[in-house]
Amino acid sequence: MTHPLRVCAVTGGRADYGLLTPVIMALRQDPHFALRLVVTGQHLQDRAAGVVSSVFSDGFEIGAEIDMHLGDDDAASIIRSSARLIDGIADALQRIRPDIVLLLGDRYETACVAVAATIARIPLAHIAGGDITEGAFDDAFRHAVSKMSHLHFVTNESSARRLRQLGEPPDRIHVVGSPGLDRIRSATIPGRERFFASVGLAEKSLNLVVTFHPVTLAEDSLAQLEELLAALDQLGEDIAVLFTGSNADPEGRRIDERINEFVSTRSSMRFVRSLGSERYFAALSHMDAVVGNSSSGLYEAPTFGIPTVNVGDRQTGRLKAESVIDCVAQRGAIVACIRSARTRGRKPTVNPYGDGHASERIVAELARLQDPRALLHKRFVDLETV
DSSP: OOSOEEEEEEEOSHHHHHHHHHHHHHHHHOTTEEEEEEEETHHHHHHHTTOOOGGGTSOOOEEEEEOOOOOOOSHHHHHHHHHHHHHHHHHHHHHHOOSEEEEESOOHHHHHHHHHHHHTTOOEEEESTTOOOTTSTHHHHHHHHHHHOSEEEESSHHHHHHHHHTTOOGGGEEEOOOTHHHHHHHOOOOOHHHHHHHTTOOOOSEEEEEEOOOOTTOSOHHHHHHHHHHHHHHTOSSEEEEEEOOOSSTTHHHHHHHHHHHHTTOTTEEEESOOHHHHHHHHHHHSSEEEESOTHHHHTGGGGTOOEEEESSTTTTSOOOTTEEEEOSOHHHHHHHHHHHHHHOSOOOOOTTOSSOHHHHHHHHHHTOSOGGGGGOOOOOOGGGO
């Protein structure tokens, strides 16, 4: 190409930004690329609430901010917010004129951008396709984005096989690992005392970091949360619990409100909506177990050797390390699994999501592109021909 490759990366919140950060940092430092970041979704909702995401302090050139006006967390409101994102991204793509759009993951925001880029005839590169999460509608969004995408950067070979099963050309699929692990290699992790002081917790004999997201294919997310909260109460008084915030999904706001209400009467529990990467890695370094249904308990936690109690079926089907303990969303089972995690303790664990060098591989593949628009012509490859 006669000019640097214009890459437009889009982020809608903590769910994708932490994983995307190493990639866009590497692109920003490479003169072969001209990076523009589009910010939307939960980033802007959090800022309006006084919680400023690191996306605004990491020094990226922000090409557009698209306010989805995330309000109520019912399905109809989120559908309307999604329509506002599609409207806004149309103008952003026209102004930025990217050679390629870079997306990560499985959010509805990601799917909205993919639809817009497809109509605008802009090639899509997708990170972390091919995974399975049977308990969430994210599963459908992820596969839909994969079919609209032209270049795939997957976290493991099983996911690559699924993309081939979807008919994606094998030469467009690259197994790179999870870029979320790249952050760990370069992170400055606060010490134990500093970490506990920063979240306002006194260390106890059992210290848990808990994240619970809506189970979007179920109608009982709040009921599952109540089972989790009841289990935490049954563990006794000598525990410290750090809750982090939920995604901007249906019922997400109500989940956060219920957790806030719960911790308000318990001195050894705290709710911090967003820890940021370094404090979250500190939690994984200094606490005793991860509890809940977040993908971070499967992606990043195994690198720290900390056990994960994976509650419910939100992550069903996703590749899991031996440190992950699956658990039904019932209080007795949750108590038993937390006790099993405590017995297991922290030990070296093989992380199935790579070696922490995913961003290098992604940037290298993008640098090989001579004519991104040639990617738009994509054949469907039947299984018998693979």
